Amino acid sequence: MSPKKIILRFDKDISDKPIIYRLAKDYDLVINIIKANVNPNKEGTMVLELTGEKYDQGLEFLKNQGVRVQPLAEEVFRNEEKCTSCGACTGICPSGALYIERPSMEVKFDSDNCIVCQICVKVCPVKAMEVRF
Structure with a gap:
């Protein structure tokens, strides 16, 4: 289960x-x-x-x-086409679901660790972090 x-x-x-x-x-x-x-x-x-x-x-x-x-009927997801990997979301993510992969410096999103606090949605300058209901 x-x-x-x-x-x-x-x-x-x-x-x-x-x-x-x-x-x-x-x-x-x-x-x-x-x-x-x-x-x-x-x-x-x-x-x-x-x-x-x-x-x-x-x-x-x-x-x-x-x-x-x-x-928990909603989930956060990252729109990879919009994301510029600026990293603004990685410093505020309390669960570590958003992180910078090294050495490529690309932002990665682990949805299994996401707690749907939606802070990343508010801070993303290009609106790449979105909520699905």
């Missing part, structure tokens, strides 16, 4: 509960936390990759805990 990327959104009343631990222990899910953010009010979001036979039961557990779950 291939990993599925999802977004979790939770309020302060559940931010201190061990929900990720429960997914691993009770539902035998393999979890890769791609991105996590908890603001000062203890509200948060997480982007996860989940794999396992009890995937649906794990999602049901999250929903019962009050976690809002949505699939």
Whole structure:
């Protein structure tokens, strides 16, 4: 079974509960936390990759805990015809999905590492980074 990327959104009343631990222990899910953010009010979001036979039961557990779950339904891709390999995107990419390959100095994009933060879309001067829904 291939990993599925999802977004979790939770309020302060559940931010201190061990929900990720429960997914691993009770539902035998393999979890890769791609991105996590908890603001000062203890509200948060997480982007996860989940794999396992009890995937649906794990999602049901999250929903019962009050976690809002949505699939990561959009993806960022690089339009290679537009890209000039200027490198503006590589310095701001938090996951390292965009990087400069040496010695050619060509910008490369590893979509498997992309967390769809869309920062690259905003900074690309030639609009080579695009979002698909």
